[in-house]
Amino acid sequence: MLSKVATRSFSSSAANAYKVAVLGAAGGIGQPLSLLLKLNHKVTDLALYDLRGAPGVAADVSHVPTNSTVKGYNPDQIEAALTNSDVIVIPAGVPRKPGMTRDDLFNTNASIVRDLAKAAADYAPNAAVLVISNPVNSTVPIVAEVFKSKGVYNPKKLFGVTTLDVLRASRFVSEVAGTNPVHEKVTVVGGHSGITIVPLLSQTEHKSLDTETRDALIHRIQFGGDEVVQAKDGAGSATLSMAQAGARFAGSVLDGLAGEKDVVEPTFVDSPLFKSEGVEFFSSKVTLGAEGVKTIHNLGELSDHEEELVKGAKDTLISNIKKGVEFVKQNP
Ligand SMILES: NC(=O)c1ccc[n+]([C@@H]2O[C@H](COP(=O)([O-])OP(=O)(O)OC[C@H]3O[C@@H](n4cnc5c(N)ncnc54)[C@H](O)[C@@H]3O)[C@@H](O)[C@H]2O)c1
Numbered sequence: 001m002l003s004k005v006a007t008r009s010f011s012s013s014a015a016n017a018y019k020v021a022v023l024g025a026a027g028g029i030g031q032p033l034s035l036l037l038k039l040n041h042k043v044t045d046l047a048l049y050d051l052r053g054a055p056g057v058a059a060d061v062s063h064v065p066t067n068s069t070v071k072g073y074n075p076d077q078i079e080a081a082l083t084n085s086d087v088i089v090i091p092a093g094v095p096r097k098p099g100m101t102r103d104d105l106f107n108t109n110a111s112i113v114r115d116l117a118k119a120a121a122d123y124a125p126n127a128a129v130l131v132i133s134n135p136v137n138s139t140v141p142i143v144a145e146v147f148k149s150k151g152v153y154n155p156k157k158l159f160g161v162t163t164l165d166v167l168r169a170s171r172f173v174s175e176v177a178g179t180n181p182v183h184e185k186v187t188v189v190g191g192h193s194g195i196t197i198v199p200l201l202s203q204t205e206h207k208s209l210d211t212e213t214r215d216a217l218i219h220r221i222q223f224g225g226d227e228v229v230q231a232k233d234g235a236g237s238a239t240l241s242m243a244q245a246g247a248r249f250a251g252s253v254l255d256g257l258a259g260e261k262d263v264v265e266p267t268f269v270d271s272p273l274f275k276s277e278g279v280e281f282f283s284s285k286v287t288l289g290a291e292g293v294k295t296i297h298n299l300g301e302l303s304d305h306e307e308e309l310v311k312g313a314k315d316t317l318i319s320n321i322k323k324g325v326e327f328v329k330q331n332p
């Protein structure tokens, strides 16, 4: 009996066997994210990389009894960490302290993300790259520019992870409406900072909220990150909810790669939606498929108020995106 169970649980079809690398795996997000990825049965090879501490995290996570190998890598081993990766998740970089904006992280995190993107382009150019490091509105364009400079850019395989905004929207809406957040699906579009985060409440059951309640709810979703930064009081920003969000998004990317149908998540991608207005990247609902991005959905019907919010988001996004692009041009 025992051997039968063992045989069954250790057989994985090639279509459901993926290598996932986490860059920044020993950090506040990286550790719980690595644990949650270990629980994903599509992940058969988990590569944990950090400047320090990854082998310890890997040894710890490796004892969780799922069918994957886990290995930790130090900086001189980044090639081995990345080679043959199907998905690379990047939570490397510094988090905010109270009083800072995500954009204040740019000076430190831009070069971290640029250097990791160079390694990804060299050693795993076909992997799907999922960027968590802030400011996402600028770090995603940084990865794109690095991949372009190395002639391996595939816009279908680059994603800014905005899933935490989607999780918060579900939770916060449910608190106002007295409903179960599990059943609250809110599309969040735009980008991942302040006013660039636009929840489309008019597309939910809660389109008739009074203006004051609606505005407070939208503000809470846009600035939910600040609540955690303030509560942690200098010890960083969201890590546990972000790990859940990152694991959910990585799981959806893997579901898409495996050819599962109707896998849809909002995510910040190289998007045609507002390119004619100079917005090169935008978050909207994306169907994920075997090649990464399959379909980028338009925003659907918006209220007049949401039209205004999207307009404001676009202006900020244009400058955030430009900042990332210029950084790589000036600091190749
Ligand atoms: N996208 C989102 O929704 C979202 C949510 C929360 C946090 N974040 C961002 O995620 C990032 C990480 O947050 P955290 O709380 O885990 O921070 P942290 O400081 O706890 O961990 C960051 C980890 O990155 C590692 N690191 C730094 N430079 C590296 C490099 N060059 N190569 C490999 N590893 C490197 C550090 O050693 C550390 O272990 C921050 O930029 C934060 O703003 C994004």
Ligand SMILES: O=C(O)C[C@H](O)C(=O)O
Pocket: 095, 096, 102, 134, 164, 224, 225, 226, 228, 229, 237, 238
């Ligand atoms: O707020 C932050 O700085 C971290 C993250 O982007 C978040 O939304 O929680």
